[in-house]
Amino acid sequence: MSGPLVIGIGNALRGDDAIGLRVAAALRGRAGDNLRVHESNGDLTQLLDDFASTQDLVLVDAIVSGREAGEVCSFDLSRDPLPVEAQPNSSHVFSLAQVVEMARTLGRLPARVHLVGIEIGSVRTGAPMGEAIESAVDVAVERVHAHLRADPKDPTHA
Amino acid sequence: MTSRTIEVDYLARVEGEGGMSVRIRGGKVEDVQLRIFEPPRFFEAFLRGRAGSEAPDITARICGICPVAYQMSAVHAIEAALGLEITPTIRELRRLLYCGEWIESHILHVYMLHAPDFLGYESAIHMAADHKDVVERGLALKKIGNAIVETLAGRAIHPINVRVGGFHRILPRHAFRELRAQLQEALGLAETTVRWCAQLDFPEFERDYELVALHHPDEYPFNEGRIISNRGLDIPIEDYGQHFREVHVAHSNALQCVHIDHGAYFVGPMARYNLNFDQLPDAVRQLAAEVGLEPPCYNPFKSIIIRALETYFAVHEAIRIIDGHRETEPAHVRGPIVAGVGHGCTEAPRGLLYHRYELDEDGNILQAQIVPPTSQNQGTIENDLREFVGLNVELDDEQLQWQCEQAIRNYDPCISCATHFLNMKVDRQP
Numbered sequence: 001m002s003g004p005l006v007i008g009i010g011n012a013l014r015g016d017d018a019i020g021l022r023v024a025a026a027l028r029g030r031a032g033d034n035l036r037v038h039e040s041n042g043d044l045t046q047l048l049d050d051f052a053s054t055q056d057l058v059l060v061d062a063i064v065s066g067r068e069a070g071e072v073c074s075f076d077l078s079r080d081p082l083p084v085e086a087q088p089n090s091s092h093v094f095s096l097a098q099v100v101e102m103a104r105t106l107g108r109l110p111a112r113v114h115l116v117g118i119e120i121g122s123v124r125t126g127a128p129m130g131e132a133i134e135s136a137v138d139v140a141v142e143r144v145h146a147h148l149r150a151d152p153k154d155p156t157h158a
Numbered sequence: 159m160t161s162r163t164i165e166v167d168y169l170a171r172v173e174g175e176g177g178m179s180v181r182i183r184g185g186k187v188e189d190v191q192l193r194i195f196e197p198p199r200f201f202e203a204f205l206r207g208r209a210g211s212e213a214p215d216i217t218a219r220i221c222g223i224c225p226v227a228y229q230m231s232a233v234h235a236i237e238a239a240l241g242l243e244i245t246p247t248i249r250e251l252r253r254l255l256y257c258g259e260w261i262e263s264h265i266l267h268v269y270m271l272h273a274p275d276f277l278g279y280e281s282a283i284h285m286a287a288d289h290k291d292v293v294e295r296g297l298a299l300k301k302i303g304n305a306i307v308e309t310l311a312g313r314a315i316h317p318i319n320v321r322v323g324g325f326h327r328i329l330p331r332h333a334f335r336e337l338r339a340q341l342q343e344a345l346g347l348a349e350t351t352v353r354w355c356a357q358l359d360f361p362e363f364e365r366d367y368e369l370v371a372l373h374h375p376d377e378y379p380f381n382e383g384r385i386i387s388n389r390g391l392d393i394p395i396e397d398y399g400q401h402f403r404e405v406h407v408a409h410s411n412a413l414q415c416v417h418i419d420h421g422a423y424f425v426g427p428m429a430r431y432n433l434n435f436d437q438l439p440d441a442v443r444q445l446a447a448e449v450g451l452e453p454p455c456y457n458p459f460k461s462i463i464i465r466a467l468e469t470y471f472a473v474h475e476a477i478r479i480i481d482g483h484r485e486t487e488p489a490h491v492r493g494p495i496v497a498g499v500g501h502g503c504t505e506a507p508r509g510l511l512y513h514r515y516e517l518d519e520d521g522n523i524l525q526a527q528i529v530p531p532t533s534q535n536q537g538t539i540e541n542d543l544r545e546f547v548g549l550n551v552e553l554d555d556e557q558l559q560w561q562c563e564q565a566i567r568n569y570d571p572c573i574s575c576a577t578h579f580l581n582m583k584v585d586r587q588p
Contacts, residue, residue: 013219041316044266098281102293126200
């Protein structure tokens with residue numbers, strides 16, 4: 001089994017829904033080969049295969065939860081499902097929340113799983129990402145690193 | 159008499175978002191409206207001014223589940239406009255690519271989206287808790303479908319190896335060795351899927367549909383054929399626009415596709431199956447007979463079995479193509495850039511997908527028209543619901559909603575580019 005894995009999820013043609021992919025690209029650009037970073041459109045089997053390759057997983061995706069657009073928040077999915085009020089809203093086929101719960105049900109969820117969610121505005125086809133969302137990229141990147149730096153044996157592991 | 163209202167923000171397990179409204183008066187259905195699909199108008203506009211060679215890569219992003227279908231309809235249309243003829247090898251490998259997409263899409267639908275309905279589960283996750291082996295079987299099959307697309311086209315989602323004229327690169331036969339072994343395993347999984355689907359409980363529900371599909375005399379259709387129906391339609395794909403149109407219908411706010419002077423029509427697996435059963439390989443027809451599903455079949459709930467049979471066919475077809483694969487050159491054909499109009503009509507997993515492009519003398523797109531299968535089925539789905547609700551009007555709202563969702567999922571509607579949320583409203587009054 002390989003080391004930590006970050007998966008950015010999104011659709012590059014659906015406005016703010018590109019944020020997961022943008023954060024993944026930024027991580028790859030800064031970390032190079034030192035960090036495994038994948039991009040995904042949310043395909044169920046691809047994600048389940050990726051989950052099987054790590055015990056330390058960080059997911060990055062757009063969310064719609066009533067927060068301010070551009071707000072970055074984290075969810076520990078290692079033991080509990082995503083809170084209902086923060087279910088990711090995307091144009092993906094099988095929602096990320098459903099993929100995670102399917103993995104948990106099938107015994108395929110990594111031991112440590114975090115979601116870095118970025119609150120989005122519009123997912124209009126063809127529109128660029130909003131300014132507030134663009135500004136969230138760096139914050140999301142730092143949040144991902146914070147999750148990866150935290151000691152898994154530390155009970156306060158982020 | 160009493161009044162009831164149910165509001166639901168979304169249709170679960172239909173890709174994207176959607177909804178419906180039902181009005182009942184005195185125990186009788188007065189109106190059913192369904193809006194679950196917004197035609198890809200953005201993409202039609204976005205394509206204008208772009209090179210025709212960009213059409214497959216752009217249109218592939220219309221749908222995350224059936225990008226191959228969009229690519230195939232696009233390349234065939236552009237090639238028709240340019241007068242390009244592909245080689246037999248390219249033709250076969252495009253069929254192989256489509257096999258991968260049918261397997262991916264059909265199996266996702268069967269196991270993750272529709273089977274939970276038949277077994278009384280809220281979702282595939284709830285189903286997986288009790289039937290882990292069943293779900294694992296579905297995931298294994300879907301993965302093999304993904305593998306076909308990834309091997310042939312470089313990426314499982316939004317394939318990158320497809321281009322006007324063929325492929326950027328064709329792999330030699332030995333590169334398919336591992337895939338061939340996976341497909342051998344998939345035969346058993348697909349057959350089990352058919353038998354498993356066939357033993358589900360199906361509502362007794364049939365309507366007199368006009369079924370429309372591609373038809374080819376020598377093969378179960380993917381990319382080529384004439385457009386036929388069970389009511390005598392038999393036209394070349396270039397005549398699509400003379401027979402099918404998006405219209406405003408009096409009882410609906412949404413644009414609906416109609417067969418001109420005929421009305422709503424039905425595209426998708428049940429149409430293909432009824433109209434092309436004789437073109438299926440012996441093994442598939444034999445299995446269909448064993449599970450009691452030889453045509454005619456006009457019960458849309460049994461589309462889940464047909465999707466399983468089409469998956470079984472796709473595995474057989476993929477093996478046949480790989481076993482016959484020899485040539486790698488030319489990977490694509492070229493020709494002069496000319497002005498023209500081209501039509502492409504292929505069988506996406508959900509049914510007929512029509513593209514039309516008008517090119518200028520530089521090969522740039524002047525005008526594009528894309529008519530997806532779910533757009534064509536909206537009228538038929540609405541008519542199904544009108545009758546289905548009438549048969550089940552005594553159910554409480556929650557049960558009625560769930561039954562209607564199951565009925566809509568018969569069509570495996572793809573609304574991944576839906577742009578609006580709709581409320582489900584059951585409005586009952588005395």
